[in-house]
Amino acid sequence: MHRARWLLSLAALVAGTLGCSGGGGGDAAAAGGGSPPTGQIPYETLGEYGFFTGNMVDHVGRPGVVPYDVNAVLWADNATKERFVVLPEGQTLGWTEREDWQVPLGTIVIKAFFFPEDLRDAGGPRRAIETRLLILEDEGWTSHTYVWNDAQTEAVREVAGKRVPVSYLDLAGEAQSGDYLVPNENQCKGCHARDDRTELLGLVTPQVNRVVSRDGADVEQLDWMAAQGMFATPPSPAALARFADPFGDGPLDARARAYLGANCAHCHRPGGGGGDSGLVLLEWETTPSKNGVCKQPAAAGAGTGGRSHDIVPGHPEESIMPFRMSSTDPEIKMPELPNLRPDEQGVALISEWIAAMTPEGCP
Amino acid sequence: MNALARLSTCALLVVFAAGCSDEAVPAGGGTGGGGNPDCAATLTPGADDQSVVQTALIEASAGDTLCFAAGTFSFQSELSLSASDVILRGAGIDETVLDFVSQTTGANGMVITGDRVTVESLTAKNTPGDGIRATDVEDITFRDVAVRWDAAASTANGAYGLYPVGSSGVRIEGCVVNGARDAGIYVGQSERILVTGSEAHGNVAGIEIENSTDAEVVDNHVHDNTGGLLVFNLPGLPVQDGKRANVHQNIVENNNLKSFAEAGTVVAAVPPGIGILILASDDNEIHDNEIRNNRSVGFVLLNYTTALFEPHNDPDFDGFPQGNYIHDNLFDGNGTDADVLVAALTTEVPVPAIMDDGCVPEDTTPGPEDVNCFWENVDAADAPASYYDFNLCGDGDKSSDIAPVTCQHDALPSQDP
Numbered sequence: 135m136h137r138a139r140w141l142l143s144l145a146a147l148v149a150g151t152l153g154c155s156g157g158g159g160g161d162a163a164a165a166g167g168g169s170p171p172t173g174q175i176p177y178e179t180l181g182e183y184g185f186f187t188g189n190m191v192d193h194v195g196r197p198g199v200v201p202y203d204v205n206a207v208l209w210a211d212n213a214t215k216e217r218f219v220v221l222p223e224g225q226t227l228g229w230t231e232r233e234d235w236q237v238p239l240g241t242i243v244i245k246a247f248f249f250p251e252d253l254r255d256a257g258g259p260r261r262a263i264e265t266r267l268l269i270l271e272d273e274g275w276t277s278h279t280y281v282w283n284d285a286q287t288e289a290v291r292e293v294a295g296k297r298v299p300v301s302y303l304d305l306a307g308e309a310q311s312g313d314y315l316v317p318n319e320n321q322c323k324g325c326h327a328r329d330d331r332t333e334l335l336g337l338v339t340p341q342v343n344r345v346v347s348r349d350g351a352d353v354e355q356l357d358w359m360a361a362q363g364m365f366a367t368p369p370s371p372a373a374l375a376r377f378a379d380p381f382g383d384g385p386l387d388a389r390a391r392a393y394l395g396a397n398c399a400h401c402h403r404p405g406g407g408g409g410d411s412g413l414v415l416l417e418w419e420t421t422p423s424k425n426g427v428c429k430q431p432a433a434a435g436a437g438t439g440g441r442s443h444d445i446v447p448g449h450p451e452e453s454i455m456p457f458r459m460s461s462t463d464p465e466i467k468m469p470e471l472p473n474l475r476p477d478e479q480g481v482a483l484i485s486e487w488i489a490a491m492t493p494e495g496c497p
Numbered sequence: 498m499n500a501l502a503r504l505s506t507c508a509l510l511v512v513f514a515a516g517c518s519d520e521a522v523p524a525g526g527g528t529g530g531g532g533n534p535d536c537a538a539t540l541t542p543g544a545d546d547q548s549v550v551q552t553a554l555i556e557a558s559a560g561d562t563l564c565f566a567a568g569t570f571s572f573q574s575e576l577s578l579s580a581s582d583v584i585l586r587g588a589g590i591d592e593t594v595l596d597f598v599s600q601t602t603g604a605n606g607m608v609i610t611g612d613r614v615t616v617e618s619l620t621a622k623n624t625p626g627d628g629i630r631a632t633d634v635e636d637i638t639f640r641d642v643a644v645r646w647d648a649a650a651s652t653a654n655g656a657y658g659l660y661p662v663g664s665s666g667v668r669i670e671g672c673v674v675n676g677a678r679d680a681g682i683y684v685g686q687s688e689r690i691l692v693t694g695s696e697a698h699g700n701v702a703g704i705e706i707e708n709s710t711d712a713e714v715v716d717n718h719v720h721d722n723t724g725g726l727l728v729f730n731l732p733g734l735p736v737q738d739g740k741r742a743n744v745h746q747n748i749v750e751n752n753n754l755k756s757f758a759e760a761g762t763v764v765a766a767v768p769p770g771i772g773i774l775i776l777a778s779d780d781n782e783i784h785d786n787e788i789r790n791n792r793s794v795g796f797v798l799l800n801y802t803t804a805l806f807e808p809h810n811d812p813d814f815d816g817f818p819q820g821n822y823i824h825d826n827l828f829d830g831n832g833t834d835a836d837v838l839v840a841a842l843t844t845e846v847p848v849p850a851i852m853d854d855g856c857v858p859e860d861t862t863p864g865p866e867d868v869n870c871f872w873e874n875v876d877a878a879d880a881p882a883s884y885y886d887f888n889l890c891g892d893g894d895k896s897s898d899i900a901p902v903t904c905q906h907d908a909l910p911s912q913d914p
Contacts, residue, residue, distance in 0.1 A: 293552050318551050318577070320554065327610065404735065423810045428808075470575075
């Protein structure tokens, strides 16, 4: 334990102070927007890690703080997100066909949550709400959440979660306001835990196997990551699976499965928090009954909405799945955590997918 | 170590690392040692129960006992405990009350994912969803815990009260669950289970053992639910073929509550007035129970029939109960005012104490071990309890003759999880 703390301190500091080896010099404190670390990992403030350069809230990673994007985004109540991975100096990732990459001890994965003032202008003015870290320690991934102050100058560790009032203009230009829910540290496991281990969800092959814009050019993200020296053996993007963009122009079935894979399968899979339901929503699980087709709910309680099957082909209005996705009642709503608002776009996609299923109905 | 080598490359790191000090301890207004040497921390109700209690749960480590002082704690979100080897101890049922009436997020009042956790001497009430759930754990104990909803038989109540699922080693003793819209005490997809000295009343199902193996349900009082005690196997779940529930010395009475189950749930198919029901589960032993005044029927043995339940498409599911052993139970005053679903199965009034659907799996030849045996069940006058095979599958004859199923199986063991 003590050794792990030391190792981690080192890995994080390596990440935060790449200036030491990268030629920038010891400017971590100033550049990171915070003070030098005063405690052990997890630090009390985000600034102590020194991940970002310039104005810290802009989340511009220092060298070694590598951004990545995913194909299918987890719905987070209209928040926009940015993701980074920080490897200990000289270490690399081992990719796999799908999940469970080999990740070196001391790796830190970062995900930041923002609300743009106007969702139609996602690149415009925005407010940072929280920045989450997963840190790979000897005992596995540990999760930590840092909540941004009103002045947007620092984010402070919050163990027990928080409700943060937010307001913004939505995609229709209408003013929205309400609470955004910062999860408590246990709730991180609600999504990331599988068979008692904490797992990465975004840093998996079919999620990161996509085209991204880097330095003004469109590139295959895996190629670009390889060019940053992140893989011991560079992968071949064309040979590997990739999730569809749920709201892109791919085939409906692929888009719906990618959506369910990203938003539901962290629980609804063997070993996941919702594994006991028997519902498996992994993108690559295509057995209809496991996907919920004509499957009776196990323990849905009021979640049935009086409906008998998770999915009734051809009939979203008779299916439990879109009913639960549309609800805000804590007993009914899916996902259980952490969002407070239904994803209307997601409900529409899954409803369209169910409506297109044949043959219609259940026995 | 490589990391140490890296460290030496950067003097600045040494400076930073040298600043390392003890971990900060987030302040919790209602947390203190409390003076009780058994308590790692004592929590007292205050203005910010959610944050104080959740922080304590997150910071709990193996071997800790978190004590909850008497009084009412109020929560807006689900509580979660992922640490193992932790005891949560209140000051007593209805002394320490965890009130979830204001909860707006999370499907449970509390969810436990740590192993070897004990929850004792407290009440959880008014959860909008399930009461206390333990998911995929080893050795969960609920002792002297009440889960209640203030509103009687309300469709706004949560589904399950005590809700261990996918777990190995479940102990529920001295607990009370009242008002659950599904099952009060529900044990699902688990093994090595003891439910004892507990009371379940005012729920749709009092106690339900579902897709679980090696349970002992003993010395409980199960009353005034829609259905008293259910031993179920259901299709489409990861854990199948639950069996060997040893259900004995329970008092199962007056389970005549009008159902308030949500349509679409399995328990919504259970008519009011059921004492004990075995559905599709094998090798259970139901004995030495007092089963009284359940208006539809005292005991029913049922296959997973589409007459009551939705069709399923689970090829691995065996819907026929076999090898069950029902003996030495006392039946008194059941079946006097049967629900229409049960009354339709027989012309006899009152409905016979023991109702057996008589179904056997197609294309198999049951051996003696597969027969559902009935032995020395009695009525209030100590005469043999009435029996009726209602031949639900139409593959035999309706019959009141118990002789073909008068037999014995080996007794099941006790459980001490």
